[in-house]
Amino acid sequence: xxxxxxxxxxxxxxxxxxxxxxxxxxxxxxxxxxxxxxxxxxxxxxxxxxxxxxxxxxxxxxxxxxxxxxxxxxxxxxxxxxxxxxxxxxxxxxxxxxxxxxxxxxxxxxxxxxxxxxxxxxxxxxxxxxxxxxxxxxxxxxxxxxxxxxxxxxxxxxxxxxxxxxxxxxxxxxxxxxxxxxxxxxxxxxxxxx
Numbered sequence: 043x044x045x046x047x048x049x050x051x052x053x054x055x056x057x058x059x060x061x062x063x064x065x066x067x068x069x070x071x072x073x074x075x076x077x078x079x080x081x082x083x084x085x086x087x088x089x090x091x092x093x094x095x096x097x098x099x100x101x102x103x104x105x106x107x108x109x110x111x112x113x114x115x116x117x118x119x120x121x122x123x124x125x126x127x128x129x130x131x132x133x134x135x136x137x138x139x140x141x142x143x144x145x146x147x148x149x150x151x152x153x154x155x156x157x158x159x160x161x162x163x164x165x166x167x168x169x170x171x172x173x174x175x176x177x178x179x180x181x182x183x184x185x186x187x188x189x190x191x192x193x194x195x196x197x198x199x200x201x202x203x204x205x206x207x208x209x210x211x212x213x214x215x216x217x218x219x220x221x222x223x224x225x226x227x228x229x230x231x232x233x234x235x236x
Contacts, residue, residue: 063079063081063088063092063094065081065082066079066080066081067080067081067082068080068085068107068108069108070107070108070109070110071108071110072090073110073111073112074110074111074112074113074114074133075089075090075111075133076088076089076095076096076111076133077089077090078102078108078109078110080108081098082098083100084098084099084100084102085098085099085102085104085108085109086098086099086102087111087116087133087135095133095134095135096131096133096134096135097135099135101118101119101120102116102117102118102119102131103116103117103118103119103128105117105148110148111133112148112149112150113149113150113152113186114132114133114186115130115131115132115138115139115148115149115186116130116131116133116148117129117130117146117148118130118131118137118141119141120141123204124204124207125144125202125204125207126144126209127141127142127143127144128141128143128144128145128146128156129141129142129143129146129188130146130149130154130188138188139184139186139187139188140188142158143156143157143158144156144157144158144159144179144200144209144210145157145209145210145211145212146184146212147212149186150216151216151219152185152186152219153183153184153185153191153216153222153236154183154184154186155181155182155183155184155194155212155214155216155222156181156182156184156212157179157180157181157182157197157210157212158179158180158182158190159177159178159179159180159200159202160177160178160180161177161178177200177202178196179196179197179198179200179210180193180194180195180196180197181193181194181195181196181197181210181212181213181214181224182194183214183222183234183236191236192222192234192236194213194214194222194224194232194234195213195224195226195232197210213225213226214234217233220235220236221233221234221235221236222234222236
């Protein structure tokens with residue numbers, strides 16, 4: 043009877059072997075229940091059972107040796123006009139915080155630090171009939187919804203042109219669940235309480 047069942051399974055096309063993912067060039071560590079794997083220069087995520095739960099994609103950010111989920115979110119990147127913008131996806135691969143930041147950190151204790159840009163109109167050029175627009179850059183603390191909860195300082199000298207752009211560095215560090223330290227240009231620190 044056992045032989046009959048096995049033959050019927052084999053003939054019906056049902057495989058008795060486990061799922062197999064091959065030609066993986068990089069493997070991360072378990073973080074938030076998922077493991078990053080790399081194939082052909084793209085990253086995806088498997089669960090502890092080895093099932094691919096987020097397909098291979100090019101927009102996943104690698105900061106150390108492999109991308110990680112932290113507090114259910116993973117950094118993603120989108121390049122527009124030669125400049126990288128960062129956002130976050132959830133553990134299903136859905137973008138939950140759009141890529142709008144010039145730099146961003148993984149979440150820790152419900153906070154992430156990011157560089158946000160905004161434009162303001164400072165006047166009008168009467169000869170060219172054009173607005174005079176100024177880009178402003180701020181280091182901010184954000185919550186897992188992408189909402190800014192604190193402005194931590196301005197960033198000067200950032201140019202949003204492909205040839206002259208240099209990614210602004212994040213100076214903030216989480217000191218405790220409710221405190222952050224932000225390094226100033228002169229080497230001193232400011233402490234922020236949330």
